[in-house]
Amino acid sequence: MVMLTISLAMAVTLILTLFLYAFHQTKSLKTPAFTNWPFIGMLPQFLWNISHIHEYSAILLKSKGGTIEFIGPWFTKMVGLITSDPINVHHIMSKKFDNFVKGDSFREVFEPFGEGIFTTDSHKWKYNRTLLQFLFKQRSFEAFQEKIIHNKVEKSLIPLLNHVQQQKGSVVDLQDVFNRFTFDNICLIILGHDPNCLSIDFPEVAAEKAFNQAEESIFYRHTVPPFVWRLQSWLQIGEEKKMTEACKIFDQFLFSCIASKREELKKNGKNNEIEAESDETHRVDLLTALIREEQKYKNSESSGDKFLRDAVFNLFVAGRDTITSSLTWLFYLVATHPLVEAKILEEIKENFGHKEKPWMLNVDEVKKLVYLHGAICEALRLFPPIPFERKEAVTPDILPSGHHVYPKKMILFSLYAMGRDKDIWGEDYLEFKPERWISERGGIVYAPSYKFFSFNAGPRTCLGRDLAFIQVKMIAASILWNFGVHVVDVNQVTPNLSIVLLTKHGLKVKIAKR
Structure with a gap:
């Protein structure tokens, strides 16, 4: 027993010593290190750089040819591969799509x-995608989304920014404004319910706060060995307790909306009507459309409150956070690049300068704003809303880079690193350059999805890509034409640590009337 205790003490001492030495080495190196230490693997340098992990990963991947293998401490079974190589992306997401899945982990x-x-x-997955694709392609859905955005911008966003600019010297967190705007917007589009997050008094809405917390907790699960968060979940402590509480609050909100919608449709006698050819039938929120599909086909794949809850939660992630991220980084980049801002305003003036302020453009009108489209693409390239994607192989395979992958071995794509790769984007890869996306004839330049990965690639390419561009253009054009946005402290704007790439300290700005 004594010998066992001594052996354990020696083992712990050895591991701690290795940790301290590895941290010291990592701290003292000017270039990224990725050493596979005995017992502790590559975890020390990962933890040391966690506060700026996206930038660290980009530099590291660049120095290693675009793909690296990650090995965690021996007792954690943390083994994976990280890549930013477009050829690997194309192989996994398109050529060998059926062999790479999300997986149980x-x-x-x-x-x-x-x-x-x-x-x-x-x-x-195929059933979910087919169903959502059917709903998105309804003739009136684009008009329905347009109407909601118009109303929310006109009645909430513009009045709030007007109020801010009237308070001399007032500073507002534009990221918080976009967070609130998109939460209201997505609630209206999906649930037909407006929680009124976006108002002058900036109210705290429990569901919105809970949704944000759930996402932060999911990212936490990526930063520690699985046994750590599983133990926390079992004991209900730390970040896992926060997730449980947040999910409970948000689920209560969703299930309440589902119950209310069912009751509303039942009361109105519409849940048994089948009017598939009527435009008016689909001029409704997505939850209503999902319930109508459920009633028409009685398909077990798409029936029950649990199915509706899961579908709605995923739509929230797709249509809320990605738009918040896109708008936040777009306004940060435009505000810090006056020449780009001037060109966007010039394009708006040339096309719509005759309109009286304040105004909102419609779907067909925003399609004319090619330079603004290029600026949005640049923001998505440099600051992708989802900074990493994750897959695993079903059967063993060899990637084009020569790396072997096996079942259960985690494969991470660094979208952040891909957007900052000289081999993909050229010598000016760090420049915010909307012209990169505009052809000599003045059209929009197409970039393959396995290089411009912000909307995923292959069969899983984002269904809402076009809708997202329309939404961001409508909001951005309205704000830029009516207000000047000035970032208070550029040095404070850094990426956060979450599954969605937002700014760590918000985007503090001053608003001026044009």
């Missing part, structure tokens, strides 16, 4: 997502 980490389009594989 992914679904466990992203537990709050349930069995929605982002977490499922095989027939469940």
